[in-house]
Amino acid sequence: MRNFLYISMLLFVALTAAADIRWEIQPEATNVSQRSRVQLKVIARWSNFEVFSVRTPRLKELKGAEVQDVVSFNESRPGMGKIEHSATYVFDLLVTNAPGSVVETGLIEVMTRGPEDQEFSSSTVPGVTLNVRKSSFLWILPAAAAAVLLLGALFFLGRKLVPKKEAAPEESLEDECLRELEECKELRLKGDSGAYFEKCENILRLYLRRKYSIADLEGLGEKEIMERGLDQRMIRTARELCALSFNVRYADCQTSGQEEKRFFDFIKEILTRNRPCRVSEEDELYIK
Numbered sequence: 578m579r580n581f582l583y584i585s586m587l588l589f590v591a592l593t594a595a596a597d598i599r600w601e602i603q604p605e606a607t608n609v610s611q612r613s614r615v616q617l618k619v620i621a622r623w624s625n626f627e628v629f630s631v632r633t634p635r636l637k638e639l640k641g642a643e644v645q646d647v648v649s650f651n652e653s654r655p656g657m658g659k660i661e662h663s664a665t666y667v668f669d670l671l672v673t674n675a676p677g678s679v680v681e682t683g684l685i686e687v688m689t690r691g692p693e694d695q696e697f698s699s700s701t702v703p704g705v706t707l708n709v710r711k712s713s714f715l716w717i718l719p720a721a722a723a724a725v726l727l728l729g730a731l732f733f734l735g736r737k738l739v740p741k742k743e744a745a746p747e748e749s750l751e752d753e754c755l756r757e758l759e760e761c762k763e764l765r766l767k768g769d770s771g772a773y774f775e776k777c778e779n780i781l782r783l784y785l786r787r788k789y790s791i792a793d794l795e796g797l798g799e800k801e802i803m804e805r806g807l808d809q810r811m812i813r814t815a816r817e818l819c820a821l822s823f824n825v826r827y828a829d830c831q832t833s834g835q836e837e838k839r840f841f842d843f844i845k846e847i848l849t850r851n852r853p854c855r856v857s858e859e860d861e862l863y864i865k
């Protein structure tokens with residue numbers, strides 16, 4: 578009986594430790610150049626059959642760089658009698674400090690919520706320091722300037738000899754996302770619901786981030802929604818569908834064909850509604 582209690586206590590401690598979320602900070606490089614871009618990965622890892630939630634970390638004490646973009650993705654892999662989960666946030670940083678100084682992230686604020694928690698809890702993890710090195714290619718600047726002037730002269734001379742061609746219209750963000758959205762149909766026909774919802778969610782989050790600068794959909798407050806003039810119904814529906822996608826991929830939630838079609842139609846409606854209208858040669862222009 579005593580051995581049984583001892584083994585039970587060890588098993589409980591092991592399961593509790595397995596439920597802890599471990600944070601890793603991985604900079605792309607420790608030595609960077611001024612005005613260059615460097616990626617910083619903030620990764621949350623945990624081993625558990627329960628579903629944990631994490632929000633986009635915040636670099637409140639960042640010095641010497643600016644955040645240009647944040648991309649996130651989740652992964653789950655089976656392990657030895659457990660499932661290994663990870664949530665990765667990739668920060669695209671633009672170095673602004675001068676050579677010879679440093680870039681400091683400071684303490685990084687992270688927010689997590691367990692399966693039995695009602696609200697997210699905030700904590701901090703140690704950040705990293707990056708050295709801003711001096712460029713070793715300053716000697717090529719005069720040569721590069723001379724080459725640019727020469728190419729510019731040749732370009733203007735060539736324009737007089739070569740007939741001007743009409744440039745092809747640049748693909749809009751909406752057209753790009755619509756093209757990727759069409760690829761989701763094949764996943765749906767194959768019956769791969771997890772991959773289908775994941776791709777639809779990635780397309781939706783990518784569009785909201787690039788179109789409306791929404792890096793953290795779940796953390797967007799009502800006041801910020803009103804200040805940006807965003808459609809509250811669109812944000813509410815986007816959150817609902819992303820939560821459904823999370824449950825399908827990580828909680829074995831069974832969905833119907835109607836819900837799959839609803840996700841597809843919602844994204845297509847947003848893209849089609851915001852798609853820019855190009856003027857063709859057949860269009861009649863009226864000037865009053």
